Amino acid sequence: EVEEQYGLYDHYEPARMVVIPPGVDLRLFHPPGREKERPAIQDAIDRFLREPDKPMILAMARPDPRKNLAALIQAYAEDPALREKANLAIIAGNRDEIASMEKVSREVLTEILLLVDKYDLYGKVAYPKRHEPDDVPHIYRLAARRRGVFVNPALTEPFGLTLIEAAASGLPLVATNDGGPRDILAQLQCGVLVDALSVEEIRGALRRALEDPLQWKEWSRRGARYAPRLYGWKTHVANYLKAVEKNLGHRRRHRRFSPRSRLPTIDRMLICDIDNTLIGDRGALRDLLEVIRSTPALGFGVATGRHLELTLDVLDEWDVPVPDVLITSVGTEIHYGEKLARDGGWSRRIDYRWNPEAICDVLRGVPGLVLQPEEMQRRFKISYFCDPRKAPSIRSLARDLRHRDLPVKLVYSHGQFLDVLPVRASKGLAVRFFAMRWGLEPDHILVCGDSGNDVEMLSGETLGVVVGNYSKELERLRGRERIYFAGAPYARGILEGMEYYDFLGEIRAPEVVEFTA
Numbered sequence: 001e002v003e004e005q006y007g008l009y010d011h012y013e014p015a016r017m018v019v020i021p022p023g024v025d026l027r028l029f030h031p032p033g034r035e036k037e038r039p040a041i042q043d044a045i046d047r048f049l050r051e052p053d054k055p056m057i058l059a060m061a062r063p064d065p066r067k068n069l070a071a072l073i074q075a076y077a078e079d080p081a082l083r084e085k086a087n088l089a090i091i092a093g094n095r096d097e098i099a100s101m102e103k104v105s106r107e108v109l110t111e112i113l114l115l116v117d118k119y120d121l122y123g124k125v126a127y128p129k130r131h132e133p134d135d136v137p138h139i140y141r142l143a144a145r146r147r148g149v150f151v152n153p154a155l156t157e158p159f160g161l162t163l164i165e166a167a168a169s170g171l172p173l174v175a176t177n178d179g180g181p182r183d184i185l186a187q188l189q190c191g192v193l194v195d196a197l198s199v200e201e202i203r204g205a206l207r208r209a210l211e212d213p214l215q216w217k218e219w220s221r222r223g224a225r226y227a228p229r230l231y232g233w234k235t236h237v238a239n240y241l242k243a244v245e246k247n248l249g250h251r252r253r254h255r256r257f258s259p260r261s262r263l264p265t266i267d268r269m270l271i272c273d274i275d276n277t278l279i280g281d282r283g284a285l286r287d288l289l290e291v292i293r294s295t296p297a298l299g300f301g302v303a304t305g306r307h308l309e310l311t312l313d314v315l316d317e318w319d320v321p322v323p324d325v326l327i328t329s330v331g332t333e334i335h336y337g338e339k340l341a342r343d344g345g346w347s348r349r350i351d352y353r354w355n356p357e358a359i360c361d362v363l364r365g366v367p368g369l370v371l372q373p374e375e376m377q378r379r380f381k382i383s384y385f386c387d388p389r390k391a392p393s394i395r396s397l398a399r400d401l402r403h404r405d406l407p408v409k410l411v412y413s414h415g416q417f418l419d420v421l422p423v424r425a426s427k428g429l430a431v432r433f434f435a436m437r438w439g440l441e442p443d444h445i446l447v448c449g450d451s452g453n454d455v456e457m458l459s460g461e462t463l464g465v466v467v468g469n470y471s472k473e474l475e476r477l478r479g480r481e482r483i484y485f486a487g488a489p490y491a492r493g494i495l496e497g498m499e500y501y502d503f504l505g506e507i508r509a510p511e512v513v514e515f516t517a
Contacts, residue, residue, distance in 0.1 A: 001019075002014055002017045002019060007344070012341060012342055012344060013339055013341055015339075016247065018243040019183075020236065020239050020240055020243060021159070021180075021183070021230075021231055021236065022159065022161075022231075022236065023231070023232065023233040023235075023236030023237065024161065024164050024165070024231045024232060024233070024236075025232075025233060026164070026165070026168045026227065026228045026231070026232050028137045029137050029140060029165045029168040029169050029227075030137075030141075030168065030169060030170075030224070031141070031144055031169060031170030031220070031224045032141040032142075032144050032145040032169075032170065035141075039135065039138040039142070040135070041128070041131055041132075041135035041138050041139055041142075042138070042142055044128040044129075044130070044131070045089055045126045045128055045139075045142070046126070047126075048123070048125065048126035048127065048128070049087050049123060049124065049126055050123035050124070051087070051123075052087065053146060054085070054086050054087050054146065055085065055086040055087070055146050055147045055148045055149070055210055056086065056087050056088075056089050056142065056143040056146045056148035057072075057076060057082075057086050057087065057088045057089070057148060057149055057151060057206060057210075058089050058091070058139065058140070058143040058148055058149070058150050058151065058166070058171070059072055059088075059089070059090050059091070059150075059151045059152070059153070060090075060091040060136070060139070060150075060162050060166075061091075061092060061152070061154065061162070062092065062093045062105075063092045063093055063101075063104070063105040063108035063109050063112075064104065064105070064108060065104065065107075065108060066154055066155045066156060067108075067153070067154050067155075068153040068154055068155050068176075068196050069090060069092065069108065069112060069153070070108075070111050070112070070115060071153055071196065071197075071199055071202060072088075072090075072151055072153045072202060073088070073090075073112065073115045073116070073119075073121075073125070074115065074199050075199045075200075075202040075203040075206065076088050076121075076125075076203075076206070077115065077118075077119035077121055078119075078199070078203070079203050079207070081207065082203065082206060082207060082210075083121075083124060085207075085210055085211070086148065086206075086210055087124055087125070087126065088121070088124060088125045088126070089125075089126040089127075089139075089143070090112065090125065090126070090127045091127075091128065091131060091139060092108070092109065092112065092127065093105070094129065094130045094131065095109065095129050095130070096129070098110060098113075112127060113127075136165070137165075137169065140165060140166050140169035140170075140171055141169055141170075143166075143169075143171055144169050144170040144171045144220065147210075147213075147216060148171065148210075149171060149172045149173070149174055149191075149206060149209040149210060149216075150162070150163070150166035150167075150171040150172070150173055150174070151173075151174045151175070151202070151206070152173070152174070152175045152176055152181060153174075153175075153176060153194070153196050153202055154176050154178070154196060155176065155178070155196050155197070156176075156178050156179060157175070157176055157178055157179045157180055157181050158179050158180055159179070159180035160175065160179070160180040160181045160184050163175055163180075163181060163184050163185075164184060164227050164231045166223070167184075167188055167190050167191075167223030167224070167226075167227040168223065168224060168227035168228055169223075169224070170220045170221075170223060170224045171220065171223065172190055172191045172209045172215075172216055172219035172220055172223065173185065173188075173190055173191030173192075173219070173223065174191055174192055174194060174202065174205040174206060174209060175191060175192075175193055175194070176193070176194065176195075176196040177193040177194060177195055177196070178196065181193060184231075187226065187230050188222060188223055188226050188227060188230070189219075189222055189226075190219040190220070190222040190223035190226070190227075191205075191209065191219055191223075192205045192208065192209070262296075262299055262324050263299060263324055263325070263336070263438050264438075265296070265297070266296075266297055266298060266299035266324075266440075267297050267440075267444060268297060268298055268299070268440070268444040268445070268446070268503065268507070269298070269299040269300075269301060269324075269325075269435075269440055269444065269445045269446070270292065270298060270299070270300050270301070270445075270446050270448070270494075270498070270503075271300075271301040271302065271303050271325070271327070271431055271445060271446070271447045271448070271457075272301075272302055272303070272447075272448040272449075272494060273302070273303055273304055273427075273448060273449040273450060273451070273453075273454050273457075274302050274304040274306065274311065274314060274315070275304070275305075275306070275314075275450075276450045276451070276467070276469055276490065277448050277449055277450045277454075277467050277490065277491075277493075277494070278302065278318075278320070278448075278490070278491060278494070279314065279318045279320075279490065279491075280469070280489065280490035280491070281489065281490040281491055281492060282318070284488075284490055284491035284492035284495065285318060285320070285490070285491045287491070287492075287495060288491040288494055288495055289320065289321070291495070291498070291504070295504055298504065299324045299325070300323045300324055301323045301324055301325035301326065301327065301434075302315070302323050302325075302326055302327065302328075303327040303328075303331065303427040303430065303431060303447070303449075303454075303457055304326075304327070304328055304330075304427075305329070305330045305411075305413065305417070305419065305453050306328060306329070307328055307329045307333075307375075307376070307378055307381075308326065308328045308329070308333060308335060308340070311326060311328050322337065322338045322340075323337075324336065324337060325337075325434060326340070327427055327430045327431065327434070329378045329380065329381045330381055330411055330419045330421055330425075330426065330427060330453055331421070331425050331426045331427035331428070331429060331430035331431075331457075332350060332378060332379075332380035332381050332421055332422070332425045332430075333346075333347070333378070333380070334346045334430055334433070334434065343437075345433075345437070346430065346433055347379075347380070349424055349433070350380055350421075350422040350424045350425040351380070351422065352422065352423070352424055353406075353407055353422070353423065354380060354422040355406060356379075356382055358404070358406055359382060359401065359406055359408060359420055360382060362400065362401060362404055362406065363382075363384070363397075363401075363420070366391065366392065366397070367390045367391060367392070368386060368387040368388070368389070368390030368391025368392070369384045369385070369386055369387075369391055369418065370384060370385040370387075371383075371384055371385075372384060372385060380421065380422055380425055381419055381420070381421055382419070382420040383417065383418070383419050383420075384417070384418045384419075384420070385416060385417065385418075386412065386416060386417060386418035387416075388415065391418075394410050394412050394418070397410060398410050407423040408420050408421060408422065408423055409421040409422065409423055409425060409426055411426065411452065411453045412452055412453075412473075413451045413452035413453040413471070413473065414451055414452070414471060415471070415473075417453075419453065426456045426457070427453065427454065427456060427457040428455075428456030428457040428458075428459065428460055429456070431445065431447060431457055431460070431462065432460060435462075442460060442461035442462045443461065443462070443463060443482075443507060443509035444507065445462040445463065446462065446463045446464075446465065446497065446498065446501065446503050447460075447462050447463070447464050447465070448464070448465040448466075448467060448493070448494045448497060449464075449465075449466065449467070449470075449474070450466065450467050450469060450470045450471060450474070451470070451471040451473060451474065452471060452473035452474070454466075454474070455473065455474065455477065458474070458477060458483055459477065459480070459483075461482070462482070463482050463484075463497075463501050463503070463507075463509060464477075464480075464482055464483040464484065465483075465484050465486055465493065465494060465496075465497030465498075465500075466483060466484070466485045466486065466493075467486050467488070467489055467490060467493030467494065467497075468485075468486050468487050468488050468489040468490075468492075468493045469489035469490060469493070470485070481510040481511065482509070482510055484497050484500050484501070486500075
């Protein structure tokens with residue numbers, strides 16, 4: 001759930017997530033003692049068995065194909081030593097007539113009966129028709145008294161309540177190596193995990209549990225001792241309160257020294273390309289950072305072609321604090337603040353019709369295009385070195401991909417790089433998505449860049465600054481109302497643009513002239 005389900009949500013922070021097992025009421029589940037009364041459920045089970053005092057292999061599950069009861073019967077039936085050593089008891093819910101049950105349950109129970117008949121297991125397998133909730137602890141203790149083992153052979157098991165109940169009752173466990181049982185067995189160390197698809201593994205685990213008395217005794221002791229300690233209600237509540245208190249303490253400390261995020265409190269935003277825009281002049285950069293630090297209402301972000309790791313490396317090298325927002329990999333990834341929380345909403349939005357394998361197949365062997373090293377590739381970005389003297393034009397490449405039903409966005413920059421992005425992705429679209437998400441007006445966002453991969457970011461309704469050391473690809477933007485060409489390079493050009501728009505004051509936003517036919 002933490003990795004796959006919550007990973008789809010916005011601001012996913014796995015380091016701050018704690019998995020707490022459910023609390024289990026284990027007061028009725030304990031190893032067998034000197035009970036004098038014979039529970040009624042014992043007669044309901046024993047009437048199936050010729051030698052009822054043999055060890056009992058116990059399974060308790062509703063009649064569902066995912067519970068994999070047929071594999072358990074097969075593992076038992078095809079091993080003469082197991083059949084001689086133990087009986088098999090399957091508690092598969094309650095029934096009156098199999099023929100009147102719903103289809104799935106009817107098919108599972110019919111399969112059980114057919115397997116019993118196929119392997120002639122009469123007198124060795126018990127499958128009582130009914131049991132009451134109060135019978136369940138007695139069933140576990142009966143199996144434990146007879147030195148048996150509890151089996152959960154399910155194909156998938158989210159938690160595994162019966163495993164905990166059985167362990168608390170002194171029964172060793174054989175369980176599927178999936179989901180909850182992995183955690184339970186790792187904690188209790190009172191049995192063995194198996195591949196539920198392997199009849200051989202199930203059979204081997206059953207023999208190990210039943211044929212080694214010392215191992216059986218150790219597993220029984222550990223389960224009875226540790227199941228209540230680790231999964232009882234008191235432990236659950238203590239773990240929950242501990243996790244909550246830790247989180248509350250974290251929040252208090254965060255508020256005192258550094259707000260978790262400044263974004264809810266800002267009313268304007270500066271977003272800069274990094275290479276040759278933000279960095280390049282250390283003195284100018286220090287002056288810019290001081291302006292940002294001294295202006296609480298001003299948020300700070302970067303938008304870069306670099307992937308996240310390289311972005312953090314270069315910011316650290318230039319002593320730039322982690323920005324409020326990081327738009328990386330040419331606008332295909334958005335992360336927030338020091339926790340680098342990923343914006344899952346943006347990832348889902350740009351995934352539309354993205355087929356990187358097919359794109360690579362089409363562009364493989366195209367003259368003038370050479371795939372960049374693996375570390376430069378990302379989930380939503382395919383990067384090439386591009387020789388414009390040999391390669392087809394960007395327009396023809398885009399047309400060829402489109403004709404193959406592969407809509408993409410091609411970003412050519414610095415006269416040598418070509419990035420292939422999803423059709424819904426770019427630095428400019430990422431800035432617009434960010435603005436809508438945080439409720440910022442376009443003329444309260446100042447974007448700054450120097451190269452071709454900044455064109456779309458600079459071309460929107462935001463305020464744009466082209467720093468003095470820009471690449472020639474941006475010359476075509478000159479003259480647009482909301483794009484200022486600074487005379488100063490690097491961060492000094494950013495400061496010049498902020499002054500031009502009075503960005504820290506009233507904000508002078510030139511009107512955009514709309515042309516009509």
